[in-house]
């Protein structure tokens with residue numbers, strides 16, 4: 431069945447369950463790479479309902495854990511020790527092998543390839559990624575996936591050779607990627623909910639955190655509301671939260687330009703600074719531990735005071751060191767011949783970090799010149 435036919439089947443499935451209203455407001459655009467996004471057919475005002483998906487269509491962690499237990503796939507005791515996200519991944523894997531699965535029309539339109547960071551080749555990660563603790567995070571994801579697959583999936587599948595194991599494992603990893611990159615928050619659920627069609631909204635970063643929850647459970651439906659006005663013809667986004675580009679790459683496989691929530695995490699000893707703790711840099715500057723380490727004697731609880739008392743020229747210099755390091759990585763990355771999507775993602779990730787460093791450098795330069803922090807907003 432080709433992609434158009436799969437999509438038509440998915441739409442019919444939605445219509446059978448009375449999911450039709452959205453078409454008055456939204457159109458779905460399909461990209462060549464198989465991804466999709468919503469556009470506004472009419473002007474949309476903040477707070478209006480975009481989409482309502484009935485409970486029956488949702489795949490939730492709680493439903494899945496009961497199902498796995500009922501089918502004796504995993505017994506009660508181990509189930510409580512397996513993270514909900516992995517249980518939903520196992521469920522997706524099993525359902526996608528069932529010809530008559532209720533969710534088949536949905537499963538068929540899920541993306542077939544992902545760019546989550548743990549899927550990147552080690553040669554790319556180890557040479558071009560300087561974020562603190564990223565390699566252990568990637569390795570732990572890979573290990574957990576292998577262990578879960580070996581422990582809970584393989585005993586129920588007939589696998590007589592290594593090639594078959596590899597094929598099944600790749601399919602399991604694809605299911606896991608679908609779950610982490612699409613699951614929606616559902617209070618009281620061990621994992622959250624996969625919301626067919628609701629998971630086609632792309633993410634946008636907001637300058638300030640949202641005042642209300644715009645995607646939530648209401649009266650037996652998962653309801654998506656507009657968090658701002660959208661003009662006709664423009665892309666309609668939701669917001670996945672205040673995610674840094676590192677988090678976006680880890681869990682969703684993309685980065686944003688000018689992401690106000692971007693961060694850069696590092697260990698100062700990498701720059702020959704005597705401090706063993708991890709330091710986080712965001713648009714407000716360095717985390718308190720670095721400020722404390724290089725400040726004069728002052729009350730650490732008051733960040734404004736701490737910055738006033740800190741040698742901002744030194745903080746500026748640390749930004750410059752980080753900037754040089756990131757620029758050098760970017761130069762090396764430019765030499766990589768492969769112009770594949772993952773290389774492009776790493777480049778845009780680094781460009782985002784350089785932009786962040788520029789903003790913070792300007793901030794510390796201004797503080798240094800003025801001698802106090804009045805021009806800087808530390809309200810976050």
Ligand SMILES: C[S@@+](CC[C@H](N)C(=O)[O-])C[C@H]1O[C@@H](n2cnc3c(N)ncnc32)[C@H](O)[C@@H]1O
Nearest residue numbers: 465466467611612629630631632633682683684
């Ligand atoms: C919940 S899905 C959104 C729907 C997705 N576009 C699709 O067709 O299935 C999340 C995935 O969409 C993509 N995505 C979401 N927001 C994006 C954005 N602002 N820029 C680029 N890709 C985005 C990423 O691949 C992410 O893993």
